[in-house]
Amino acid sequence: MNADSTFQIGKDHILCEDYALAKVEAGLAYAIVCDGCSASPEVDFGARAMAHSAKRTLRLCTEYGSEKFGEVTIRNAARVFDIFPHLHPQALDATLLVTWVMNNEFTAYLYGDGVFVHKTKLGVLTHHVHLTSGAPDYLSYSLDQSRTESYNKLEDNRKEIVHRVNGELQQGGEFAYAPFQPLVIKGIAEEGDIIAVISDGINSFRKSDDTSLDWKDLVGEFTGFKNFEGEFVQRRVSAFKRKCIKDGMTHSDDISIAAIHV
Amino acid sequence: MGLLDKDLEQLQAGSGYKFSATKIGALGATEYTLVSIVVDASSSVQPFGPQLETALKTVIKACEKSPRRDNLMLRLTQFSSRLTELHGFKLFGSIKDSDYNGILQLGGCTALFDAADESIQATTVYGQQLTSQDFLCNAIVVVITDGENNTGTLSDASAIKKAVMAARRAENLESILLILVGVTNDDVNLNTYLQTVKDDGGFDQYVSIGKATPGHLAKLAAFVSQSISSTSSSLGTGKASAPIGNFKF
Numbered sequence: 001m002n003a004d005s006t007f008q009i010g011k012d013h014i015l016c017e018d019y020a021l022a023k024v025e026a027g028l029a030y031a032i033v034c035d036g037c038s039a040s041p042e043v044d045f046g047a048r049a050m051a052h053s054a055k056r057t058l059r060l061c062t063e064y065g066s067e068k069f070g071e072v073t074i075r076n077a078a079r080v081f082d083i084f085p086h087l088h089p090q091a092l093d094a095t096l097l098v099t100w101v102m103n104n105e106f107t108a109y110l111y112g113d114g115v116f117v118h119k120t121k122l123g124v125l126t127h128h129v130h131l132t133s134g135a136p137d138y139l140s141y142s143l144d145q146s147r148t149e150s151y152n153k154l155e156d157n158r159k160e161i162v163h164r165v166n167g168e169l170q171q172g173g174e175f176a177y178a179p180f181q182p183l184v185i186k187g188i189a190e191e192g193d194i195i196a197v198i199s200d201g202i203n204s205f206r207k208s209d210d211t212s213l214d215w216k217d218l219v220g221e222f223t224g225f226k227n228f229e230g231e232f233v234q235r236r237v238s239a240f241k242r243k244c245i246k247d248g249m250t251h252s253d254d255i256s257i258a259a260i261h262v
Numbered sequence: 263m264g265l266l267d268k269d270l271e272q273l274q275a276g277s278g279y280k281f282s283a284t285k286i287g288a289l290g291a292t293e294y295t296l297v298s299i300v301v302d303a304s305s306s307v308q309p310f311g312p313q314l315e316t317a318l319k320t321v322i323k324a325c326e327k328s329p330r331r332d333n334l335m336l337r338l339t340q341f342s343s344r345l346t347e348l349h350g351f352k353l354f355g356s357i358k359d360s361d362y363n364g365i366l367q368l369g370g371c372t373a374l375f376d377a378a379d380e381s382i383q384a385t386t387v388y389g390q391q392l393t394s395q396d397f398l399c400n401a402i403v404v405v406i407t408d409g410e411n412n413t414g415t416l417s418d419a420s421a422i423k424k425a426v427m428a429a430r431r432a433e434n435l436e437s438i439l440l441i442l443v444g445v446t447n448d449d450v451n452l453n454t455y456l457q458t459v460k461d462d463g464g465f466d467q468y469v470s471i472g473k474a475t476p477g478h479l480a481k482l483a484a485f486v487s488q489s490i491s492s493t494s495s496s497l498g499t500g501k502a503s504a505p506i507g508n509f510k511f
Contacts, residue, residue: 225396226395226396227395230289230290230291231290231291236396238293239396239398
């Protein structure tokens with residue numbers, strides 16, 4: 001097994017507020033992506049804290065349900081405010097997309113928006129999470145009841161999840177989740193499978209004529225790994241970025257991807 | 263690990279040249295600088311052969327200390343009446359300077375043009391393979407000679423220029439820097455000849471080290487190391503590194 005990750009700053013950003021981690025250790029492979037809220041301060045730090053906190057949670061226990069996993073992760077991440085009391089209280093406003101493989105089984109918890117990808121010999125399965133309000137349901141809101149209440153009062157805020165196989169919408173493949181309900185995916189991971197999480201920056205790509213690029217058309221670029229040794233995700237994304245430069249494609253939002261090759 | 267590394271595979275360049283290189287499946291980084299050192303092993307090199315080997319070892323030691331060490335691969339070839347690959351493209355970390363003890367097999371004529379052409383073609387082919395597998399690559403080829411071309415298939419330096427221009431046109435390598443080094447022993451005619459080879463052969467730089475003294479060969483090692491380091495640092499910038507100027511021998 002191998003795991004790798006990368007994160008890239010978007011055209012409209014000064015700081016990259018995405019962060020990604022991936023590693024294989026002691027039979028556990030994990031891939032984590034966090035996307036900081038660009039409207040909240042110091043989230044570049046917060047996204048990193050969240051990712052490392054999730055890593056810690058996994059090391060503690062890989063059997064936590066999604067609710068417990070999220071609770072343990074955010075409470076541990078919130079310890080940064082004890083060490084850095086001047087850190088902005090909204091610094092932990094970040095999505096958390098985490099997946100791991102152990103004993104040929106994978107689990108994924110998606111807290112917030114983004115994309116989950118499972119490539120097998122039979123095809124590519126994707127889950128796309130989108131919040132219609134554009135405001136993700138951050139785990140950090142659980143630290144402040146008033147923020148949770150404000151979020152719940154957002155009008156027309158639906159969490160839409162669309163399941164596709166080889167890019168095609170499956171019958172019954174559209175789901176509506178309640179806010180703060182994470183997407184949970186579990187399954188078998190066979191040798192050769194690729195399991196990846198990608199931040200919602202994949203929705204922000206545009207061609208040279210400023211027309212938008214559909215994220216479904218980009219999944220293949222991000223997960224079309226030519227080989228799986230070492231920094232295989234960084235290689236693929238760097239090669240794709242060179243193509244973007246050549247073709248005049250840009251992405252306004254930060255983009256991050258973490259992937260596991262089984 | 264010795265020079266005969268199980269991670270090397272045999273490949274073929276366009277003109278039928280065979281060469282070896284680290285299997286792509288064994289490479290873990292995102293980018294590499296492909297370094298080729300092409301060394302004259304003709305009979306006239308015999309008086310300073312051991313010092314030349316010492317210079318090569320110094321290059322290895324210097325590059326091992328580079329922060330870019332894991333992104334460097336080196337291929338070493340020698341030429342006399344025929345071309346010999348002493349080792350294929352290997353990661354610097356897998357080369358010990360003791361591997362270079364007695365490595366040069368000296369004796370014969372000077373197939374300078376064939377050697378330069380072969381090295382450029384091998385570099386281009388391997389670069390193409392790496393690029394097709396998403397690696398970013400650039401290259402530096404350093405040809406060291408103490409004499410005029412007097413044998414081999416190619417009798418015209420322009421063939422080298424064709425090879426390097428084809429490499430640049432193919433755009434598989436981000437850049438390729440070609441350096442000619444003359445161990446001229448202060449021979450003015452040889453120096454003039456090699457200046458012409460530099461121009462006709464499309465080399466980016468020609469330096470003459472003059473006499474093959476231990477001091478000059480040590481400086482040669484420093485020059486080659488710095489050129490490699492500069493080339494490696496420029497990888498990802500979209501541009502070739504500028505040849506190291508102001509290097510006095």
